[in-house]
Amino acid sequence: MNFHSAAFLSERLRHDDASAGHSYLNRRVVAAIAPLAVGLAMALMPPPAGLPQYSWWYLSLFITVIVGLITEPIPAAAVGFLGVTIAAVLGRFVLFSDAQLASTNVTSAAINWALSGFSNATVWLIFAAFVFSLGYEKTGLGKRLSLLLLSRLGGRTVTLGYAVMLADLMLALFMPSNTARSGGTIFPIIKNIPGFYQSLPNDPSSRRVGGFLMWTAIASTCVTSSMFLTALAPNVLAVELVRKTVHVDLSWMQWCLAFLPTGLVLLITTPLLAYLIYPPELKQSPEVPAWARQELRAMGGLAGREITLLVLVLIALGLWIFGTAFIDPTTVALLVVGLLVVTGTIGWSDVLDDKPAFNTLIWFGTLVPLASGLGQTGVVAWLAGLAGPVLATMSPTWALVGLIVLFFLLHYLFASTTAHTTALLPLMLTVASKIPGLPVATSALALSLSLGIMGIITPYGTGPSPVYAGSGFLPGRDFWRLGAIFGAYFLAVFLLVGVPTLLFFI
Numbered sequence: 001m002n003f004h005s006a007a008f009l010s011e012r013l014r015h016d017d018a019s020a021g022h023s024y025l026n027r028r029v030v031a032a033i034a035p036l037a038v039g040l041a042m043a044l045m046p047p048p049a050g051l052p053q054y055s056w057w058y059l060s061l062f063i064t065v066i067v068g069l070i071t072e073p074i075p076a077a078a079v080g081f082l083g084v085t086i087a088a089v090l091g092r093f094v095l096f097s098d099a100q101l102a103s104t105n106v107t108s109a110a111i112n113w114a115l116s117g118f119s120n121a122t123v124w125l126i127f128a129a130f131v132f133s134l135g136y137e138k139t140g141l142g143k144r145l146s147l148l149l150l151s152r153l154g155g156r157t158v159t160l161g162y163a164v165m166l167a168d169l170m171l172a173l174f175m176p177s178n179t180a181r182s183g184g185t186i187f188p189i190i191k192n193i194p195g196f197y198q199s200l201p202n203d204p205s206s207r208r209v210g211g212f213l214m215w216t217a218i219a220s221t222c223v224t225s226s227m228f229l230t231a232l233a234p235n236v237l238a239v240e241l242v243r244k245t246v247h248v249d250l251s252w253m254q255w256c257l258a259f260l261p262t263g264l265v266l267l268i269t270t271p272l273l274a275y276l277i278y279p280p281e282l283k284q285s286p287e288v289p290a291w292a293r294q295e296l297r298a299m300g301g302l303a304g305r306e307i308t309l310l311v312l313v314l315i316a317l318g319l320w321i322f323g324t325a326f327i328d329p330t331t332v333a334l335l336v337v338g339l340l341v342v343t344g345t346i347g348w349s350d351v352l353d354d355k356p357a358f359n360t361l362i363w364f365g366t367l368v369p370l371a372s373g374l375g376q377t378g379v380v381a382w383l384a385g386l387a388g389p390v391l392a393t394m395s396p397t398w399a400l401v402g403l404i405v406l407f408f409l410l411h412y413l414f415a416s417t418t419a420h421t422t423a424l425l426p427l428m429l430t431v432a433s434k435i436p437g438l439p440v441a442t443s444a445l446a447l448s449l450s451l452g453i454m455g456i457i458t459p460y461g462t463g464p465s466p467v468y469a470g471s472g473f474l475p476g477r478d479f480w481r482l483g484a485i486f487g488a489y490f491l492a493v494f495l496l497v498g499v500p501t502l503l504f505f506i
Contacts, residue, residue, distance in 0.1 A: 032073035039064030050385070055377040058094040061087055062379075062413070065370060069459070072476050076459070076469075077363035084366040087373065088114035095373065113376075117368035118361075121330040122179060122416060122463050126364055128333035129183035129467050130357030131340065132313070136188040138346050139305040146192040147292045147299070154196075154288035157209055157280045161271035164190055164213065165220035169267065172224035172231035174321040177329040178452075179463030181231075182221035184333060185317065187467050190217060194473065196292070197282055201472025210473035212280040216271050218456065218468040219486055223266045225452025225462070229255040233329075234421040238448040241421065245429045248441045250448065259449050262498035266453070266490060273489065278482055308345050312336050360470040367415035367460045374413050375423040383410065384424065388431045396437040397503065400446060401495055403432055407447050408491050411454040417462050421451060442502050450494060457487035 039060050047056035065083035069076050087094055091110030092101060117123055136142030153159045168186055175181040194200070194210030201210065225232040229239065229252045239250045302310070319332040340346050351357075374380050387406050391399045407428050414420040425447060432443035455462025459469035459479045469479055 028073060031071035034071050035064045035067035035073070038067050051382050052097060052378070054094055054097060055379050055382070057090075058087070058373055058377045059379050061090075061094055062370060062374060066412075069476065070480050075359070076476055077359045077366075080363050080366035080370065084114045084117075084370055087370065095377065113369055113373070114366075115369075116372070117365035120365070120368050120416070121328060122418070123361065123365045123368060125177070125179045125330040125333050126183060126463060126466050127357055127361045128330070128337050129179065129187060129464070130354055130360060130470075131337045131346070131351055132184050132316075132333075133188035133191055134350055134354050134357070135309050135312075135340050135346050136192065138350060139309045140299070140303065141306040141309050142188055142192040144296070144299060144302075144306065145189045146196065147296050149189070150193065150196060150292035151289050151296060154292055155286045156284050157212060157282060158271060158275045160193065160209075160213060161216040161274060164217050165224075165267060165271055168217070168220045168224050169227070172221075172228055174230065175317075176230050176233050176236065176324055177320060177463070178221050178225045178232050178455075179467075180316075180320045180329050180333065181224075181464075182217060183464035183467040185313075186217055186221070187464070187471070190214070191471065196288070197285065199282075199473075203472075206473045208281045210471075211478070212274055212278055214468045214471050214473040215278050215482055216274045218464060219270050219274060220267075221464055222453050222456040222462060222490070223263060223270055225455065226259055226449055227256070227263045227452070228252070232417065232452050234417040234451050235448065237418060237421050238425055238451060241425050242429065242444045242448065245426045246433055246440045246444055248444050250445060254445070255449070258445055258502055259498065261501050262449075262494050265493050265497055270486075273486070277485060278478070305345050308343050309340070312339055312343075312345070356470045356472070360466045363470075364415065364460060364466045368419070371413060371415040371460075372419060375419070380410070380413065380423055381427060384427045384431065388434065391431060392435055394435075396435065396439075397499075399435045399438055400432075400443055400499065400503075403428060403435075403443060404446055404450055404495065404499070405491065408450055408454045408487075411457060411461060415460040417451055417455055420454075446499065446502050449498065450491075453490040453494060454487070456490060457483045459483070 042060035042063060043057055047053050061083065065079060068079040068083070072079070074082075088110045091113075092106045095110060095113065096104060096106060133142070136145075149160070149163060153163050164186060168182055171181045171185060172178075190213055193213060194206070194208070197209040199205050199208035199210040225235075229235050229250070235255070242248050242250055313336075316332055316336045319327055320329050323332065337351075341348050341351065384406070387402070391402050394402060407424060410424060411417075411420055414423070428447055429440070429444055432438060432447075433440050435443075452462075455465065459465050459476065461483070468474055469476070
């Protein structure tokens, strides 16, 4: 290459870099302006009939945060942090009615509300799941278990997806916390697998294997969470609320049989759908199983720290499955985290250095109060109340479909399935009981069965979601897009297969 050619190439590269920089800056500006524009436009509009001004302003702020989470002008955790802080600053205008302002210490009530997410048990269970993952990484047990899985199924990427799904299904029979099951048990193992295929988090190579595997895991746990009454803690809560609200008893077997046709369709198709819609770049690697067996032989027997971690994990699994009557799953997780440090399996400095864990703790800890504010300000009740008169004019079958769709889509407003169940299920059951010709037992079972599958729609929709969203393999925009696609698919299958099962066979 002569001097002139080299000079031309150098100038062209500088021009391309500058163009790329301008393009990136433009995207960031648009990403920042979009949520502010949407929120401000809403806030300046008059509130709809039946909704107080303060509630409308709160809804405007909440929508601003949601749009910010989608466009990500700054990291998602920072969006949530700013959102809850602004809500606390503007508390007297967006959180409290006139009657509450006269009788409430607004300053302390606003900050207590803003920080309430950090006393939420699920938030800390998610944090503990990240620490568990750190233990698997530091001891080498995660690498060993991942190699064992690769030695059997590593030749084809799609078979790994089905293996993850089957592992979650088996645990779902007994483990009533999908955060513990998927976030604390499945994720720490499969997190190690992408690296063996040179698929790295927060890197273009994440789509090589990691993105597909992580999405299959979160989608699978949402399906298994609806499969069994004991697969999701809010399922048990739903049964109790149904009993108290409409005096209907739902049994474990009734639940299982009602969802079984839908569940079988979703279990068979979910990994394949992920494979087609969010395909891994690497489809086959026939040399991997033999290589994995060689690596296992090179690792030798279990080391002392691996054995310690394995014992602690088995204790956690045992208490998560059999001990829920006398010890909360989050308490179990925090106990095991403490024992991991005390036994030297991981160091406290390792915990402090785990940035993804603390990032997710702040993110989810701020989203929980933001979502709860929708119930506190009456927005949720107002939205549900709008649907009641419309549903009452429909035939029983179409009214049931409308009720399920509304219940499902309103989950976009909740950062917890438990909060969704507590706030909306009694309200929806009351609406259902007023629909002529619709058996209340059928509507109660249908609404309850949808609690697991609705968790797929957002990065905060169910306990394990923030774990996978924070893995580095699922960019925020991809999570929202895939959540909408799989949410629509799960809902369609439930309506086309599950509802006829409920109406004609249960």
